[in-house]
Amino acid sequence: MRYLITAAVTLFAALAGPGARAGEKAEAILDQHVLPGMRLLAERTADLDATAQVDCAPKSEDLRAAYGAAFDAWISVSHLRFGPAETDTRGFALAFWPDTRSMTPKTLRAMIAAADPAVDTPESFATVSVAGRGFYALEYLLYDPAFTSDETADYSCRLVRAIAVDIARNAAALEADWRQSYADKMRHPSAEGPYQSEEEVLQEFFKALVTDLEVDADMRLGRPMGQIDKPRPTRAEVRRSGRSLRHVVLSLTALRQLSDLLSADDAGLSTRMDKDFDYALSRADKLSDDPALAGVATPQGRIRIESLQQAIRAVRADANQFMGPTLGVAAGFNSLDGD
Amino acid sequence: MTSRRGFLAGLLATGVAPAATWADVGAPAYLSAAQGADGAYYLLGVGPEGGIRFRQKIPGRGHAAAAHPQRAEAVGFARRPGTFAFVLDCLSGDTVAELSSPEGRHFYGHGVFSRDGALLFTAENDYDNARGVIGVWDVRAGYVRTGEFDSQGVGPHDVRLMPDGETLVVANGGIETHPDSGRTKLNIPVMQPNLTYLRQNGSVLETVELAPALHMNSIRHLDLRADGLVGFAMQWQGGQGTLPPILGVHQRGAAPRLFGADPEVAGQMNGYGGSVSFSGDGRHLAVSSPRGARVQVFDVASGALAQVLEMEDVCGLGAAPAGFLASAGTGQVAMLEADGRHPLGTADVRWDNHLVPLHT
Numbered sequence: 183m184r185y186l187i188t189a190a191v192t193l194f195a196a197l198a199g200p201g202a203r204a205g206e207k208a209e210a211i212l213d214q215h216v217l218p219g220m221r222l223l224a225e226r227t228a229d230l231d232a233t234a235q236v237d238c239a240p241k242s243e244d245l246r247a248a249y250g251a252a253f254d255a256w257i258s259v260s261h262l263r264f265g266p267a268e269t270d271t272r273g274f275a276l277a278f279w280p281d282t283r284s285m286t287p288k289t290l291r292a293m294i295a296a297a298d299p300a301v302d303t304p305e306s307f308a309t310v311s312v313a314g315r316g317f318y319a320l321e322y323l324l325y326d327p328a329f330t331s332d333e334t335a336d337y338s339c340r341l342v343r344a345i346a347v348d349i350a351r352n353a354a355a356l357e358a359d360w361r362q363s364y365a366d367k368m369r370h371p372s373a374e375g376p377y378q379s380e381e382e383v384l385q386e387f388f389k390a391l392v393t394d395l396e397v398d399a400d401m402r403l404g405r406p407m408g409q410i411d412k413p414r415p416t417r418a419e420v421r422r423s424g425r426s427l428r429h430v431v432l433s434l435t436a437l438r439q440l441s442d443l444l445s446a447d448d449a450g451l452s453t454r455m456d457k458d459f460d461y462a463l464s465r466a467d468k469l470s471d472d473p474a475l476a477g478v479a480t481p482q483g484r485i486r487i488e489s490l491q492q493a494i495r496a497v498r499a500d501a502n503q504f505m506g507p508t509l510g511v512a513a514g515f516n517s518l519d520g521d
Numbered sequence: 522m523t524s525r526r527g528f529l530a531g532l533l534a535t536g537v538a539p540a541a542t543w544a545d546v547g548a549p550a551y552l553s554a555a556q557g558a559d560g561a562y563y564l565l566g567v568g569p570e571g572g573i574r575f576r577q578k579i580p581g582r583g584h585a586a587a588a589h590p591q592r593a594e595a596v597g598f599a600r601r602p603g604t605f606a607f608v609l610d611c612l613s614g615d616t617v618a619e620l621s622s623p624e625g626r627h628f629y630g631h632g633v634f635s636r637d638g639a640l641l642f643t644a645e646n647d648y649d650n651a652r653g654v655i656g657v658w659d660v661r662a663g664y665v666r667t668g669e670f671d672s673q674g675v676g677p678h679d680v681r682l683m684p685d686g687e688t689l690v691v692a693n694g695g696i697e698t699h700p701d702s703g704r705t706k707l708n709i710p711v712m713q714p715n716l717t718y719l720r721q722n723g724s725v726l727e728t729v730e731l732a733p734a735l736h737m738n739s740i741r742h743l744d745l746r747a748d749g750l751v752g753f754a755m756q757w758q759g760g761q762g763t764l765p766p767i768l769g770v771h772q773r774g775a776a777p778r779l780f781g782a783d784p785e786v787a788g789q790m791n792g793y794g795g796s797v798s799f800s801g802d803g804r805h806l807a808v809s810s811p812r813g814a815r816v817q818v819f820d821v822a823s824g825a826l827a828q829v830l831e832m833e834d835v836c837g838l839g840a841a842p843a844g845f846l847a848s849a850g851t852g853q854v855a856m857l858e859a860d861g862r863h864p865l866g867t868a869d870v871r872w873d874n875h876l877v878p879l880h881t
Contacts, residue, residue, distance in 0.1 A: 280707050283711075396705060449826060
């Protein structure tokens with residue numbers, strides 16, 4: 183009998199399904215996750231800009247601290263790559279990665295060699311290739327010995343400041359767009375807007391969740407892991423600043439909050455996802471002595487990184503299998519998995 | 522009684538047998554990969570009316586296939602980033618050859634035979650160098666790899682033989698991937714897709730790019746008209762904010778023309794073109810979008826939208842005398858004609874992305 187009741191309750195919940203609380207969930211995601219994250223990004227990048235104008239020396243502790251805090255804020259919202267992040271290629275201008283053809287160092291070197299005057303105004307710097315802008319370009323200038331020598335210090339200083347201004351301006355525009363316009367479009371779906379129903383709004387957030395889990399497992403970890411006989415430690419994201427593992431943890435932490443908000447009305451699902459995230463974060467904890475993921479090149483290190491990768495894939499598999507259906511994500515044979 | 526199959530096998534053993542022709546396997550008009558109700562994957566021959574003419578099991582989920590011009594022999598490719606392809610005798614179901622991509626390469630899922638059937642060309646990824654290549658295989662020698670040449674772009678996807686029987690046309694989708702990071706896209710902000718015409722020795726005849734603002738529009742799938750007009754379907758990688766057209770045509774030496782630029786028309790397709798096909802009479806060009814659950818049909822001469830047909834999870838498209846044949850992941854097959862969609866029933870399979878035409 184007990185089982186029958188459970189079945190009936192489950193069925194009822196499924197029928198009540200996405201519609202009933204979709205609006206509340208979307209509001210909560212916007213108010214507790216998106217807008218605070220964007221506000222923090224705008225504040226921290228403004229700090230970075232102000233700090234760089236005072237002290238542009240690559241080894242400046244203040245500058246490096248401001249850079250790290252701003253980058254943290256970006257990684258915590260970097261899964262929100264739709265809407266405002268797509269406008270004016272803001273997302274790519276803030277974060278050009280991966281860089282499979284070393285376009286970032288090439289662009290920076292060319293600018294330094296030519297003492298490119300594009301650094302003189304924010305407007306002209308905004309026309310520079312996205313490969314020469316944003317957090318990843320700044321990492322070279324602050325942490326790569328090839329870029330921190332004294333010979334070109336004067337121009338490099340102007341370049342650091344130009345990148346910091348550009349980051350702050352892009353982040354401010356991104357935050358303003360969310361606050362003044364895009365959040366409302368998600369709160370009030372309509373036939374004329376980008377979202378026609380609350381389900382579509384939640385599906386957008388769900389897509390952001392599973393896509394970024396894939397970025398963590400396949401790009402942040404998969405690229406440096408390479409093949410077992412051909413590890414690629416120099417492919418680790420932001421290894422120069424030793425932030426590689428930190429980005430995975432920041433991403434998982436942000437995605438966990440998003441996952442909680444998406445499954446707020448389903449205790450069973452919420453518990454399952456929490457358990458998955460806890461396990462993945464516990465695997466990351468075990469890597470705390472390997473911040474740049476250099477361990478991919480050693481058998482022991484590799485096993486630990488692989489176990490984190492598998493744990494993240496398990497989060498994603500459960501999100502697809504158990505959360506997707508509650509949000510009305512249809513698993514079309516062709517529509518889901520294009521080619 | 523000697524069965525026909527036994528008789529043929531006997532002849533094959535003597536080495537004097539004419540190999541089975543497409544007529545021997547029910548004269549299909551198309552090949553398609555699919556998943557059966559049993560969960561297994563199949564390569565199917567599809568008749569011009571949408572019926573299944575033959576069904577042969579394959580080792581994993583397929584994408585597209587290449588049909589030998591005479592023999593009932595098909596090359597099935599594993600989905601990208603597969604390193605494996607197999608040559609199927611469509612009469613017996615036997616695998617008559619297996620192809621492994623060379624070290625450092627994987628298949629993209631499309632390939633095409635030379636007109637005489639002596640060579641097979643396969644779209645491949647030289648992934649450590651982020652370079653597209655066309656692999657060349659000697660069919661008569663038993664599908665032996667004999668060489669490769671540059672596809673002149675990143676991420677070559679569909680490849681076809683032009684009606685002149687000589688020129689290859691390649692859709693270089695522009696998207697860089699590497700097996701180490703699965704199917705994640707590595708170069709979206711700097712991708713540069715193109716359409717390239719090549720001789721069979723790899724020399725370049727013509728390369729066509731779209732306007733810079735469309736550099737995130739991945740050119741992926743092709744269909745050809747008898748006069749050499751190339752229809753191409755694209756997949757937009759620039760987000761859902763402003764959706765561009767996903768369909769175009771190109772004639773050698775001329776500028777490409779894009780169809781469906783009207784924001785409302787483009788918006789229906791979610792920026793995703795699945796398959797492209799000319800109609801049987803060549804006057805119309807259709808593009809399917811499983812994500813938009815629609816097929817749009819355009820008048821080729823004027824570029825005007827002629828028809829929109831809704832169909833859940835539709836992807837496969839092929840030419841039919843009075844329009845198009847369409848297949849969907851739901852198993853549905855339909856004929857699309859001027860007066861609308863005519864359902865031809867639902868097969869017990871989930872049709873995969875493409876209906877590959879057999880030009881026999």
